[in-house]
Amino acid sequence: MKAARSMILVSNDPESNVRGSEKIYAAFQEQLQKYGLTEEVSLSMASDLGYSYASPLVLIYPEAVIYGPINPIDVPNIVEEHLYKGRIVEEKRAPAHELSGKVAWLSARKGTLPAQNRVVLKNVGLIDPENIDDYIASDGYQALGIALQKTPDEVIAIIKNSGLQGRGGAGFPTGVKWGYVSKTFGDKKYVVCNADESEPGTFKDRIVLEGDPHAIIEAMLIAAYAVGADEGYIYIRGEYQLAIQRIETAIKQAEEYGLLGKNIFDSQLNFKIHVHTGAGAYICGEETALIESIEGKRGEPRSRPPYPTTNGLWGKPTLINNVETLANIPAIIRNGAEWYRTLGTPSSPGTKVCTILGNVNVTGLIEVPMGITLREVVSIYAKGMKSGSFKLAQTGGSSGSIIPATLQDTPMDFDSYKRMGVSLGSGALLICNDEVCIVDLAKVLLNFFKVESCGKCTPCRIGTKRAYDILTGISQGQGTLEDLDELLALNKELLELSNCGLGQTAGTPLRDMLNYFRAEVEAHVRLGVCPTGVCPMHA
């Protein structure tokens, strides 16, 4: 495959075909030739892009712009404007209201994002994720070959030296974790890829799985070699139908090429991968709950220690890594630890895939070096606020924090954020304007924890419910100042007494709310007024 600057896909499902997709294809061929773009722009037919209401449609990467319905007479204009001059033809874009879940990149955004630093997303949107040859042509499975020429300890040393930290939210050093599993004695070990991405606002792992599934397989193979495992599981949340389908196709192709199976690359490495789909439970992203779920039980976290590195799946030593963490591995092996350390900050090397959401002009996915600031994200990548002014950012799900506008110049890396007492979480950046009420937001967040608490331990089961009820009272003008003290006490109890990360961080919104926005909360309590007019005050 030649390195193409852009990729054009023309839908060719039966409906599009009836409506003239072949003529559109021919028109593109002709126009690309006219502008001398045939070398830099690839053109292909795609079976079904899943937007049948606007067919025939044309999808252009890397901008992921969806045009439709398209006539052959529209083609010259699209080629001239979009591919030659680089301007998106707004009036031809397909309505962005409907999603089928079949297209990897959603185009809810109005523009395109500027050049980023792509390691994890290197291939996403640029190669055909259902074709292993495309991946191989983009340096795919090269890292596996390099790793197999080293000893497992050398591979682990590279990952350790790279400084890669787990991207699931906790930021644990990946190489150290690999070392633990490698050193544990056992006749059977497992490598598990945690793709149960359920943090609200986070969908980076879905994009990687849908756009570059072979990278995950390659990374799991390298991990298996390093720690001495011969079997792997990918635990994908059940809602990610397309990701499941793509990874299953990728596994089949890798097996056909002898990249999964026995004596891979004529080495001693044997490895097979199973796909396990979840059934809808946020808690299964917690690694011991995930293990329970693979074993066919309720997804309730185990008591730790022992940790999965020694007693994991079916009691065997198990390495569990997040999708984004694994997606970094092939690049690190190919380019070396030193190269990886040139990205990001000294304490948090590498890049971070962030999702930008909320009241901004451009929502979507970016991969940026660690250490970028929120102000840069909002003004450069999100192209500013859609309405109102920037009030706060919520970093998503249980592992994040509420970050007020006053902290927007803090570098986003694990260390700097830890010093400010906030957490980067999974990289979801929910940008909220001044029309968002802090009490209402905290109520929504606590409702999430209340619903998703597995109920195994009491502080979490009762504490999240109690906190939600208090917040509901405050939002209805029935709060008291004692309630605020109780919320802080609940946060402390949740943090100190809960069994797993869900409960331990469930109180974070309460703490952040009272830390940064106490005046707004007190307005609800003392004056019976919701300053933003969101809460249904009855007092």
Place this chain on the structure above:
Amino acid sequence: MQSVTANEEGTTLGIREIVERIGATHADLIPVLRAITDKYGYISQPAMEELSGLMNLPTKEIHSVATFYRMLSTQPRGKHVVQFCESAPCHVVGGREVFAILKQALALEPGQTSPDNKWTLLTTSCLGVCDAGPVILIDTDMYGNVTPGQVKEILSRYE
């Protein structure tokens, strides 16, 4: 859907077929329960008892797993299941308003099924398409960037 579950003999055969296809170990339980939910709409008490024999697991273990996961149901649901994402990213971009209209249009509260068995309304946690919120999932069709004005039109597509 209803007629199939009423026909217990048919259900028994169907469940046997599912277990034979997927497997009968403990690790197969969740995929089996999902297949039953997909096929019959929910996991009935007789279905759990049948499974208990086939998979050699206590009925209470099957019940405890079946009630834990959101995508499994032990209650009959309407012909169309409407799921509304109630997580923060959808909430702050207009989800609150859309949900109010949705509840009104269906005349249902979350967890309820309409008397004619056409609709079941559920709330769900994040579905992972947050850059296009607010999001409504109807059966397997996902709608993003929904505005309050579109709700009626979207619902009218379902018979």
